[in-house]
Amino acid sequence: MKLLITGGAGFIGSSLCEKYVKEGHTVICMDNFLSGSLTNIKHLLDFQNFKLVKGDIRNSDLLDRVVKDVDFIFNLAAQIHVDRSYVEPKLTFDINIMGTQNVLEMARLYDVKKIIHASSSEVYGSAMNVPIDENHPLNAPHPYGASKIAADRLCYAYAKTYGLNVVIPRMFNVYGPRQKSVGYGGVISIFTRRILSNFPPIVYGDGLQTRDYTHIDDVVRAYDLLFKYNKKLPEPINFGSGKEISILDLANLIIELSGKKGSLKPVNVSPRIGEVDRLIANAGKANEILEWTPKIGIKEGLNTFIQQYKYFGSEERITL
Ligand SMILES: NC(=O)c1ccc[n+]([C@@H]2O[C@H](COP(=O)([O-])OP(=O)(O)OC[C@H]3O[C@@H](n4cnc5c(N)ncnc54)[C@H](O)[C@@H]3O)[C@@H](O)[C@H]2O)c1
Numbered sequence: 001m002k003l004l005i006t007g008g009a010g011f012i013g014s015s016l017c018e019k020y021v022k023e024g025h026t027v028i029c030m031d032n033f034l035s036g037s038l039t040n041i042k043h044l045l046d047f048q049n050f051k052l053v054k055g056d057i058r059n060s061d062l063l064d065r066v067v068k069d070v071d072f073i074f075n076l077a078a079q080i081h082v083d084r085s086y087v088e089p090k091l092t093f094d095i096n097i098m099g100t101q102n103v104l105e106m107a108r109l110y111d112v113k114k115i116i117h118a119s120s121s122e123v124y125g126s127a128m129n130v131p132i133d134e135n136h137p138l139n140a141p142h143p144y145g146a147s148k149i150a151a152d153r154l155c156y157a158y159a160k161t162y163g164l165n166v167v168i169p170r171m172f173n174v175y176g177p178r179q180k181s182v183g184y185g186g187v188i189s190i191f192t193r194r195i196l197s198n199f200p201p202i203v204y205g206d207g208l209q210t211r212d213y214t215h216i217d218d219v220v221r222a223y224d225l226l227f228k229y230n231k232k233l234p235e236p237i238n239f240g241s242g243k244e245i246s247i248l249d250l251a252n253l254i255i256e257l258s259g260k261k262g263s264l265k266p267v268n269v270s271p272r273i274g275e276v277d278r279l280i281a282n283a284g285k286a287n288e289i290l291e292w293t294p295k296i297g298i299k300e301g302l303n304t305f306i307q308q309y310k311y312f313g314s315e316e317r318i319t320l
Pocket of ligand 1: 034058099171173175
């Protein structure tokens with residue numbers, strides 16, 4: 001099969017590139033390196049069945065050439081950071097909405113077999129009832145969440161209007177190797193980098209806001225189940241652990257697992273505007289339809305991540 005993975009040089013995209021190159025599929029990784037990195041995919045560059053296209057999903061001429069003979073699309077390219085979406089809402093809307101529309105349109109024109117579009121739990125806003133299932137109101141308070149809601153609706157409209165086979169995984173927070181730990185990064189990577197460098201983790205507000213974390217290996221497995229699923233699934237589908245952990249507890253757990261208990265403590269600073277209070281997944285639908293449940297608990301996942309981080313840093317995990 002010929003697969004296009006947009007955002008393939010990013011955290012999740014690079015793990016998917018790796019999996020499918022290994023399996024012998026032809027993989028085209030398209031990325032404009034807004035937040036992705038060449039380090040994430042450099043171990044794939046010598047494989048004949050891997051092709052890197054440096055480019056932007058907003059460029060429809062380029063997409064037209066790339067999508068022409070593609071069988072499947074994994075659309076992960078996005079401006080993914082909530083903080084950055086406050087500062088650069090136009091960039092966020094342009095990429096996440098219009099970029100997605102470009103991808104959908106090309107998929108429609110070239111009869112792509114299936115497109116798996118990455119949604120996010122950030123569409124829900126703070127939980128009004130828990131755990132959050134797919135019928136929870138879409139109350140995202142920030143431009144990033146708004147852009148993801150709009151993109152989900154576009155996917156749904158393309159599925160209903162043109163019969164496009166679109167699948168919309170709504171992932172809760174994902175963590176693991178290759179997640180950025182500098183600038184706009186994942187909280188687990190950022191905490192781990194600081195703690196292993198003997199700096200205290202910075203916690204916004206009281207740290208009692210909760211999140212639901214899933215290890216990247218469980219997410220790749222979820223994607224693979226969606227890739228192989230042979231019926232249509234145009235409604236969003238949650239992927240999360242169903243377990244919540246506060247940011248403060250997370251910081252303390254990483255301190256403990258890094259062997260720094262007693263020498264480091266989280267430092268609280270002012271809360272961030274519009275930060276969601278509570279996120280916890282009901283992934284019952286994924287379980288029912290795909291028999292997916294996460295296999296890696298937070299403690300085990302963090303332990304492995306910290307060990308990997310110690311040896312390779314966050315953006316290295318050579319497995320091929
Ligand atoms: N990491 C998470 O916890 C999480 C949770 C829910 C949903 N998601 C979604 O999963 C997808 C991947 O996220 P990630 O965590 O791997 O982030 P990431 O930043 O590592 O990956 C996004 C990739 O998209 C690329 N990109 C951005 N704009 C582009 C454009 N216009 N054209 C081409 N490439 C572009 C970036 O350079 C980057 O490589 C995103 O759509 C994100 O919204 C992530």
